[in-house]
Amino acid sequence: MRLARRPVGEVRPEDWEYGEEPVGVPGDGEFLGRTRYLSLDPAMRGWLDDRPSYLPPVGLGDVMRAGSVVEVVASNHPKFQVGDHVVGTFGVQDYAVSNGKGALKVDPALAPLSTYVGALGMPGMTAYFGLLEVGALKEGETVVVSGAAGAVGTMVGQIAKVKGCRVVGIAGGPRKCALLTEELGFDAAIDYRSEDVRKALRTHAPDGIDVYFDNVGGPILDAALTRLAMHARVVVCGAISQYNNEDAVQGPSNYLSLLVRRARMEGFVVFDYARRYAQAAAEIAGWIGEGRIKVKEHVVEGTVADFPETFGMLFRGENTGKLVLRLV
């Protein structure tokens, strides 16, 4: 699946080019992997734009960048054997040749393969470091997370509960909200489609928000800014409501609350914590094992050709939990 042209606003089918080509042959020090699970993440939208960011944009005509779990089917690499499962950034394709850089062997006996691009992969790491490092979360604080039923949001809320916090999730629709409170242990959920978020935050975070973990931007970020507690931390993780804008991003009108509440808004990129992934993943795996964290995944079965349609689900709010495409 190659990027045919740069999308303007919403990504369209014509922005992609799907084709079949001969499978690559691994050279010396390389292996060939067959893709089993493709990761679909809101951040991928940003990689399509030709503007400076934390990663270079996907080149026109290049295979779309994506995290995935592959199974090694041929190898001239000393560290990866046929039959091994490996997580890495192998792209939206059935087979990938890799020199092993950035690739990590994973054990399907320890956790389901999909978990390695979910709760134990980027979204899990993003939630963990965003909340605990950037958000500097303390026991007993009030945490509000937007995009709460998504891959990162479900983990943020549950990690905050493990840490002894009050947790309020903001999500779209009654089904997602019920998931948060009935299954994932959130203290409250706000349905932004049917509720006035600002009013609902007054009810559910009566003493103000200590950590607001933002995945969505736009009017929900603005509502949260009106309810900050003193010395609050706003963690800027993403802004899915703004990624398909054709005009400028809607900046937070209420940013002067940062002044009144002596608060800070801070951005981060999870890659900066790469050296600590293993420790964080082990800790999260422990919580999963103890039943304190539930893994929510939205698995679509299909082929590489189904990528564009499946990717679109993220922006229509159609996934609950981590969205993955299982290649069958």
Added chain:
Amino acid sequence: MRLARRPVGEVRPEDWEYGEEPVGVPGDGEFLGRTRYLSLDPAMRGWLDDRPSYLPPVGLGDVMRAGSVVEVVASNHPKFQVGDHVVGTFGVQDYAVSNGKGALKVDPALAPLSTYVGALGMPGMTAYFGLLEVGALKEGETVVVSGAAGAVGTMVGQIAKVKGCRVVGIAGGPRKCALLTEELGFDAAIDYRSEDVRKALRTHAPDGIDVYFDNVGGPILDAALTRLAMHARVVVCGAISQYNNEDAVQGPSNYLSLLVRRARMEGFVVFDYARRYAQAAAEIAGWIGEGRIKVKEHVVEGTVADFPETFGMLFRGENTGKLVLRLV
């Protein structure tokens, strides 16, 4: 000078009510001060709006809140004698009765009286703690300050120079820009009225901005956000370009730069540092004494009745340095 009605947008003469009343008589433990210097600050605009902030709004019909330096003319207070000069929040009036709470005796032999509401008062404290504590400035970094020719901006830039930083000021008009580079030691100045701020920042802060000290908000904040260095700090001190808006504040469209650059935007209120004012003022006084910091003041001579017109100068960009009204 009393607040007659809450201004909508720009403050109008009809929003004020000027009148003459008998001078108050100090009771037990009180003193009577005659106002010598009235402080005029952009933050005072925020005190006129009836919305939650870091201080309660000025009540309708109340004497306008303002910092000032008074001379004690009658006293039943053990700590303040007739002839003493005192700085405090005594309001826009010729005479004020005070119980001494929040009042501080100052020495006209050590520094000119006006300095105590300027370089050694709130604006100086705001620059000092905003830059060094909130901005966590380090030697050799690049600092950009907006509203650079104002009371806070002139101090921010000069303190940053004392700390061995590269300093770029953003101000309106060639006269103010010349002041910054020719008199106050700034490395560069950008005239936002005639230059493309974003382009000019590329020229004058080629390695990016480490600390952006924002006094203005609006398009200049947005321009600065496009030029942040990694791990930059944006200090939210004020947003004078937005204070007279009748519609919502213009939020910073480019706030997602915080994510890309792993940067933070943080607000503060100088009152939180009150216990450290004396130490900071002593340090600033030392730099003034050594000629490393120049005090820039814009002194208007007049009466309390001139307050509304003089206050308006702030929002028309007519002052250079700290604006004070000297009562004559």
